[in-house]
Amino acid sequence: MHKNDTRRSFNVTELTRVEGEGALDVIVEGDEIIELKFRIFESPRFFEALLRGRRFDEVTDITARICGICPVAYQTSSANAIEDALGIQVGEPIRDLRRMLYFGEWIESHGLHVYLLHAPDFLGYHGGVELAQDSPDLVKRGLRLKRVGNRLMEVIGGREIHPINPRVGGFWKAIAKRDLDEMVPDLEWALEAALATVDWVSGFSYPDLEPDYEFVALHDPDEYAIIGGRIRSNRGIDIPVHEWGDVFEEDHIEWSNALVARIKGRGSYHVGPLARFNLNFEQLHPLARASAERHGLTPPVLNPFKTIMVRSVEMVHAAATCLDLIGRYESLGAPYAEAPLRESVGYGASEAPRGLLYHRYALDEEGLVTDAQIVPPTSQNQLQIEADLRQLLSGILDLDDDTIQHQLEQSIRNYDPCISCATHFLTLNLERR
Amino acid sequence: MAKPSLAVWKFASCDGCQLSLLDLEDELLAVADGIDIAHFPEATTAHRGGPYDVSLVEGSITTPADLTRIQEIRAQSGMLVAIGACATTGGIQALRNLADIDEFVRVVYARPAYIQTLATSTAIADHVKVDLELAGCPINKYQLLEVVQALLVGRKPTLPTYSVCVECKERGTSCVMVADGVACLGPITRAGCGAICPAFARGCYGCFGPSESPNVDSLAAWWDELGVARPDLVRALRTFNVNAPQFKEASTRYAQE
Amino acid sequence: MLDFAALPTVDPMLPRPFRVVRVLRETSDVTTLTFEPADGLATIAFGPAQMGMVGLPGLGEVPISFSSDPADPSQLAMTIRRAGAITSALVDLSAGDSVSMRGPYGTEWPMEAAEGHHLLIVAGGLGLAPLRSAIVTALRRADRYRSISLVYGRREVSEVVFADDLAAWEANPAMSMHLTLDRADPDWSGPIGLVTSRMDAALLDPASTTAMVCGPDVMMHAVGADLTQRGVARGKIWLTMERNMKCGVGLCGHCQFGPLFICKDGPVLNWATAGPFYLIAEV
Amino acid sequence: MKRAILAPTDLDNLIAVLSERGFEVLGPTLDSGVVTLSSIDSTADLPEGIRDEMSPGRYYIKATSDGELFGYAVGPTSLKPTLFPSRRQVWTTENTDQGIIFRSSVPDLRPVAVIGARPCDAAAMAVQDEALLGGPYIDTDYARRRRDLFLVVVNCTRPASTCFCASMGTGPAVSEGFDIALTELKLDTRHFFVAESGSERGQEVLDQLGLDPADPDDEELVRVALEVAADSMERTLDPVDAYSVLRAQPEHPYWETIVERCLTCANCTMVCPTCFCVTTEPVTSLGDESAGEERRWDSCFSLDYSFMGGSPVRETVESRYRQWLTHKLSTWFDQFGTSGCVGCGRCITWCPVGIDLTEEVRHLREQIDA
Ligand SMILES: Cc1cc2nc3c(=O)[nH]c(=O)nc-3n(C[C@H](O)[C@H](O)[C@H](O)COP(=O)(O)OP(=O)(O)OC[C@H]3O[C@@H](n4cnc5c(N)ncnc54)[C@H](O)[C@@H]3O)c2cc1C
Ligand code: SF4
């Protein structure tokens, strides 16, 4: 009956179960989508501007505040960029500690998303708290997983939100081996719980949708890239991080307070767990790979709804890898590396829970920031989200409005968009007005 | 007795403070048992209209639309609790208050005309009556829990206003300023975080804002002796609570010296 | 070396459960609660002006004077004014509710030392609460005092507490009553002025007077100075004082007033001891 | 009391004997750049060759190769955190059929032996004993910890520049309150301790170690070392004069000068080994209906401390500083018959802006005299 309505509109005025504030406007005429706008109306906070004039060693503390859900990602990408600018080399133990801290954030963030934000979509609940009324043990498992991630961030980073221990060059304080050893029982439990999570979410029923994505993620031949690597795609991109600007560009669209990124001359692309999984499957921890294969989850996985499975597999990877890393950890000698100041530009990237996070800083000879650029995952995915929505919508236009609305929202949640960070992008060309 | 209803609202912020509620993994289900979570878009699509017994408000006021929305929220809320540095002092984004906002917009956005923003980032209490403030960037989740628990039994929540030094000594951390000559804002910063920075061998950088009676000038004089350059001191005061009156007043004076 | 075996074993911070048995709403903000023990043990026996730490578990505890007749511990009562969260919750209690209670603590009115003297009782507002126990005790043996006078000052007519008692005392030939209101009010036909303005009438023979005073700090300061000037010996002017108290037994430090701990050296102190510190700002 | 000679290896035996007797043994260790008290297993955990230098607001560690085990003066950690923890649960409620019941929270505690407390620490403990155990109402938790404490004091031969125990009559040699007192002597050829017992228990333990008696020459060495230490102290405070100066001058304009420097951060009260002020805080838990009370260190520098009738009694900085100093050095005598200060100098070192109470008293005295 809707079919013949001439004009329909769906307004999801306030997106829920995503971090930050976004909205979606769609106008359809007959079978034609006239307008589809994924709006981010999160208030701009002007991080790139306020970073100017700050000293290099304040940047990790400040950029953490861009996002309360993935502060470690911001701290890691910005530390990478500034270390690149100053020519600081960090040793293996510091890298290991960084990875463990970051895995803590993955477990926390994925645990939150899988159990409290995303799974309720598949099971027909408003949210995790509602789900807990019927399945308390399930939700408790999710909360405990999340807590293990948070605990890891607390032990290594000092606290779970905006950790205070990371800094340019490493950490303020070396973590004692015994403090990490105390995490082992928790992580062993988390590993089991993550494996059980993979089994659980594999039983969900997934809508058919297999868009033709260009996946972009960091790649490291020796590990499932998280704190660094080269930028790769399934369509041939393979560049060092500092060439990001040669291949990608940012644009400012009218309906959004976020800048959107695209591949020059090609358009939208997809970053996040799905991209990582498809590009770096070989580097997954054997236990994680096995758990995916057990459920027939092997690259290429194109169905965006299946990111919930991939997130669960990544939790297996995170817990298993942390156990390995703790096994070989020896307390750091010097907790951080230093280098003399110089006028320079540095580039850094890492894999935030939601995907590639790119930073670039220019420093003057006193170590003050003269220019900053931050490109978070959600802005890189924004065009792709709109593309997904168009594709999904054209196939379900004969459903009733409520169902359409729900499916559109769910499709956005596949990306776990963290909108609060999506509003801090800086165009590469500062001259554009 | 009906469960008190809770709504969570967001203005300009990083979401970290409201995430603290979900980070109460061990207590979340008990909290949800004791209170009716009526509006919390980050956690649930369910939404019940106001009025609400308690509103937690995160973030600072930065856009023309915020100005009206905060009034509406105030009108529907019994008790309004501002959570975090953004909501209590304007947050790091209040650095714009010291700068030219047009330039800020131009630096970040290609098409400044698309951006609607106020020239300042201000605390919730600058616009409406706030019943309780939780300091911190981010807030301490146990303080948030304390607020919920106190609310449920009708007592005044125990929220320290003394300095970070007290927590530092309570946990037995040795003073980084005295023992290592590291500049620390602890003596003028409000307790609440558990003095984690000194425990991790660094000075406090003031994310809980000014303590109840901060003597900024005395600490500044001591930082001089430790060899901290005045511009570095000014920036230290101008970070997550740049718009807190005591930090603002002192840093403005030092910047003009 | 300390003899640990000889030390007391009781934890003074551990309260006992008491139950509210009667509630008398004196004014919209003041309630007199009568308590009985809920643990089957003997009730608290107290002397005039002694206080207890009363509280609600999970809310906290506050110092409050016992206001009932010390001779009848079965009627153990406190008269409480709504100040903040804890007192508000106490004021709103109903019969049957339970509270936590510790005590009795502190010094008493020197009822015996005052025998043979004119007894001058000066109360400001709710300061009448800890004086009520002194008045009923004195009236029971009125013949031992040369006279008993009450000077009672209030800010507003509606502030009256112990209305029944006041009426009874008014009718009691052993009592001489001097009521006053701080400011003029159409509902009040009696004298207007601070309590000190009633001293001409109430103070009979300064040389043989013992005064007992309770009220706000400023009022006690004024009365102490005034009575001294009129010739009452400093050591015969007694006050009962308030300070922040967390333990009530000298272990928390909060109630210090110069060298004095209000909880154990007081709350009843004489002007000779406390007076000098009254003169120091923010002591 | 007969004295004995204790070789460094005997010290390991002492640690072993004490742990066999069921004590958790605490001793000085170098941790995060300061000498503090923590669990030790052997002399290897002690801060060998470590010196500490202090001045108002500064503390430095220096490593030497002289092998002295107790060559430092005094770290930030007194006995206070061990005997009088910074935070503890006081009681909890339980709801029963008969109604509500209040239960003391009595933690399971292992008796503690401390090796290497300083004479000023022992003196401070005596001061706290008087405040917390001297009256009709006592702190039962403190009493229990205190009763179970085995105290090995090591006399001071290298006081810091901030120390002034000699003038307070509390050091550099311990006079009472200990189980065993040691004096470390490191000569060119010999490294040993002269030991003395202060209690029956202490003597029993010494006997168990099977030590040689000290000869008069060694005793003389100890006497001289301690005398030299006493004479070397740079700071002094006359407790009797301080008592009267502070008592007489509560409203001297001098107090206002403190406002420029005092941070009201409360560090001095937290590190002071005698400060005993606490506050109580209600606790409730979600879920079960239980409630309780927690106690934690409080400070006369906080505004809540003197809160009454809607506002703090001591609002200004000078009134709060005056309360601290006057209580410590003057009214403490009125209350407990002794000074509240034992001259350990911690409040001088650990004040983040280096306010020195001995100087403040001296200035006040000078101003009055002028
Ligand atoms: C010896 C003594 C006897 C008292 N007798 C009575 C009485 O008979 N009737 C009566 O109504 N009140 C009496 N009070 C005052 C009563 O203790 C305070 O009104 C009460 O503590 C306020 O607590 P609150 O939490 O409701 O108020 P808030 O204003 O919220 O106070 C917060 C906290 O500050 C402290 N505090 C605030 N005001 C006072 C105060 N005046 N005295 C001590 N501590 C305070 C308490 O710790 C209190 O919990 C007496 C006080 C003392 C010291
Ligand atoms: S480290 Fe900082 S917070 Fe801690 S006591 Fe020292 S000055 Fe205070």
Ligand code: SF4
């Ligand atoms: S010590 Fe200071 S900067 Fe560090 S977390 Fe606490 S308040 Fe924030």
Ligand code: SF4
């Ligand atoms: S007042 Fe200062 S010097 Fe005296 S005992 Fe306390 S901390 Fe030590």
